[in-house]
Amino acid sequence: MSNTINFTQTEAMLCTVSNLITEDKAYWIAIGGLPLMAMMLARRTHAPEAFYVVEDGTVSPQPPAYVPFITGASGLSAYRAIAWKDMNTMGFHCAVGYYDMGILDCLQVDMYGNINSTFLGGTYEQPKRRFGGPGGANEILSMCWGTIILAELDKRNYPKRVEFISSPGYLDGTPNAREKAGLPANTGPTYVVADSAIFGFDEKTHRMKVISIAPWITLDEVRASVDFELLVPPQIEVMKPPSEEQLTIVRADIDPTGRAIGAGKWIEYTPKE
Amino acid sequence: MEVLAEGKGFFRMPDPDGHREWIRKKSRQMKSKLMTEKEAIEKFVSDGDYLGYDLMLHKRGPTALYREIIRQKKKDLWLACRFSGVDPGLLIGGGCVSRMDIGWFIQSGTASKAIEQGKVKCTEWTNSAIVYRELAGAMGLPFLPMRYVGGSDVFSHSGAKLAKDPYTGKPIVLVPAINLDVALIHVHQCDEFGNARIFGPGLSPIETASCAKKLIISTEEIISNEDIRRNPGLTTIPYYMVDAVVHLPFGSYPGAMPGMYGADPDHTMELMMADRMGWDAYLKKWVFDVADHADLLEKVVGAKKLLDVTKMETVREGYHA
Numbered sequence: 285m286s287n288t289i290n291f292t293q294t295e296a297m298l299c300t301v302s303n304l305i306t307e308d309k310a311y312w313i314a315i316g317g318l319p320l321m322a323m324m325l326a327r328r329t330h331a332p333e334a335f336y337v338v339e340d341g342t343v344s345p346q347p348p349a350y351v352p353f354i355t356g357a358s359g360l361s362a363y364r365a366i367a368w369k370d371m372n373t374m375g376f377h378c379a380v381g382y383y384d385m386g387i388l389d390c391l392q393v394d395m396y397g398n399i400n401s402t403f404l405g406g407t408y409e410q411p412k413r414r415f416g417g418p419g420g421a422n423e424i425l426s427m428c429w430g431t432i433i434l435a436e437l438d439k440r441n442y443p444k445r446v447e448f449i450s451s452p453g454y455l456d457g458t459p460n461a462r463e464k465a466g467l468p469a470n471t472g473p474t475y476v477v478a479d480s481a482i483f484g485f486d487e488k489t490h491r492m493k494v495i496s497i498a499p500w501i502t503l504d505e506v507r508a509s510v511d512f513e514l515l516v517p518p519q520i521e522v523m524k525p526p527s528e529e530q531l532t533i534v535r536a537d538i539d540p541t542g543r544a545i546g547a548g549k550w551i552e553y554t555p556k557e
Numbered sequence: 558m559e560v561l562a563e564g565k566g567f568f569r570m571p572d573p574d575g576h577r578e579w580i581r582k583k584s585r586q587m588k589s590k591l592m593t594e595k596e597a598i599e600k601f602v603s604d605g606d607y608l609g610y611d612l613m614l615h616k617r618g619p620t621a622l623y624r625e626i627i628r629q630k631k632k633d634l635w636l637a638c639r640f641s642g643v644d645p646g647l648l649i650g651g652g653c654v655s656r657m658d659i660g661w662f663i664q665s666g667t668a669s670k671a672i673e674q675g676k677v678k679c680t681e682w683t684n685s686a687i688v689y690r691e692l693a694g695a696m697g698l699p700f701l702p703m704r705y706v707g708g709s710d711v712f713s714h715s716g717a718k719l720a721k722d723p724y725t726g727k728p729i730v731l732v733p734a735i736n737l738d739v740a741l742i743h744v745h746q747c748d749e750f751g752n753a754r755i756f757g758p759g760l761s762p763i764e765t766a767s768c769a770k771k772l773i774i775s776t777e778e779i780i781s782n783e784d785i786r787r788n789p790g791l792t793t794i795p796y797y798m799v800d801a802v803v804h805l806p807f808g809s810y811p812g813a814m815p816g817m818y819g820a821d822p823d824h825t826m827e828l829m830m831a832d833r834m835g836w837d838a839y840l841k842k843w844v845f846d847v848a849d850h851a852d853l854l855e856k857v858v859g860a861k862k863l864l865d866v867t868k869m870e871t872v873r874e875g876y877h878a
Binding site: 413 | 640686
């Protein structure tokens with residue numbers, strides 16, 4: 285009997301982020317989409333007590349796994365929270381250092397972990413394609429101790445330098461660039477999670493480096509999927525593939541309509557005996 | 558204080574003393590401020606106003622008040638647009654907006670197009686930066702220091718400054734206060750004087766209310782002042798800030814009112830389509846062909862839909878006194 289499993293790129297990303305979530309940290313999660321779904325998955329698998337806040341002031345709620353329609357637009361997303369506060373209070377708690385890890389998805393992340401969600405092409409005043417803006421990602425990347433950034437593995441999503449820094453990674457990579465700009469010390473992006481790899485940042489150069497790659501992809505393929513030179517340390521780990529249990533929970537409970545997880549190409553993976 | 562760098566985005570110069578003089582003239586009398594949405598928008602929203610709101614169109618947004626603003630063809634509004642859905646899209650589609658502070662909005666629709674075509678001028682901020690600037694305005698200050706925005710291109714396209722902190726000597730970002738001309742806030746309960754209660758996460762009800770010159774409250778329910786006094790801890794906004802109280806049950810429709818009703822998926826699809834394809838048919842049906850909110854609920858929405866959205870998301874815990 286074949287033990288081949290199939291999943292989409294989005295499902296792989298979702299399960300990988302979920303695996304990074306632990307019960308000993310406080311998370312500031314982007315209000316909808318994959319980051320929140322990853323938290324729901326972690327709570328239903330290895331981290332039932334995982335703590336999170338979202339920017340509208342909801343402190344660690346227990347919402348239903350599937351909130352229909354726009355996640356942030358439902359009263360249910362705040363169900364059975366510990367507290368209902370407001371956006372400034374979340375910012376204050378982050379500024380004094382309570383929030384360990386942000387989780388964000390983005391359009392583009394560059395070699396220093398800067399992200400763009402403002403525009404592509406043209407100028408700021410008259411852009412070719414205007415996007416929604418920094419949202420809450422700027423405060424999350426600026427003030428959480430660490431941040432996990434999600435971006436599908438594709439050259440367009442991984443430019444050398446983003447056109448517009450909506451939310452700060454390590455800026456130009458120079459020492460103390462963040463502190464010189466007034467951001468809290470010892471903060472910055474921790475991981476960039478793609479569907480087939482986990483990246484981190486070199487401590488000295490602040491450049492993106494490979495931490496682990498999925499068993500279904502080669503290092504050369506990963507290198508060819510970004511628009512800059514990735515740092516490759518001597519030791520690379522194998523990224524844990526999605527499990528049957530995770531995929532069942534994601535498909536049956538978290539996104540039963542498949543609206544989010546259906547995105548991206550399908551991956552077929554057969555674990556070695 | 559030594560300024561090390563500054564953004565080049567436009568902002569309205571803070572004027573705390575000017576704001577105080579305005580507030581000085583507002584009535585502190587406990588008198589009924591009940592009026593229709595037509596009266597409230599006519600009286601308290603002017604062309605060119607700097608306008609803010611709490612939450613967004615899809616959740617506890619002042620959606621019925623937005624429709625009245627469009628019905629009255631208000632022009633040249635400057636939106637403090639943070640954490641927004643189709644709010645700017647609808648108001649731009651209605652021809653009401655010429656400027657935006659941007660934290661975030663649902664992209665790819667009318668608002669994106671208006672910026673691309675240069676029809677709406679914008680300045681980049683972030684969600685929290687805008688409500689933090691409203692906090693500065695609510696504190697009667699010209700500016701506040703903060704630990705984000707710095708370093709990014711948001712900084713260089715905003716009205717923020719990087720200064721040397723006179724205490725520690727370290728660099729710190731400063732942002733100018735916002736004092737809105739008018740704020741629109743939809744609440745769960747309110748008495749006739751304007752003492753208002755909000756349940757659920759708030760985004761920025763207190764900052765947005767307190768930084769504004771004029772404040773219009775729309776409410777799902779009118780409660781008595783006696784009710785307010787029996788549970789003072791639940792009062793989110795005190796009456797003296799409030800200029801108008803408009804009784805608008807389902808006033809967030811087609812958005813959700815936490816605890817009371819969910820967002821209408823059919824109408825929201827229509828809204829999203831209009832945001833992308835054009836507003837004429839949408840505005841005719843939902844704004845111009847009805848006299849007011851009550852007329853819209855009766856003629857276009859209907860009792861069945863209202864029962865459906867109520868059944869969808871009625872939650873008791875935490876949402877009722």
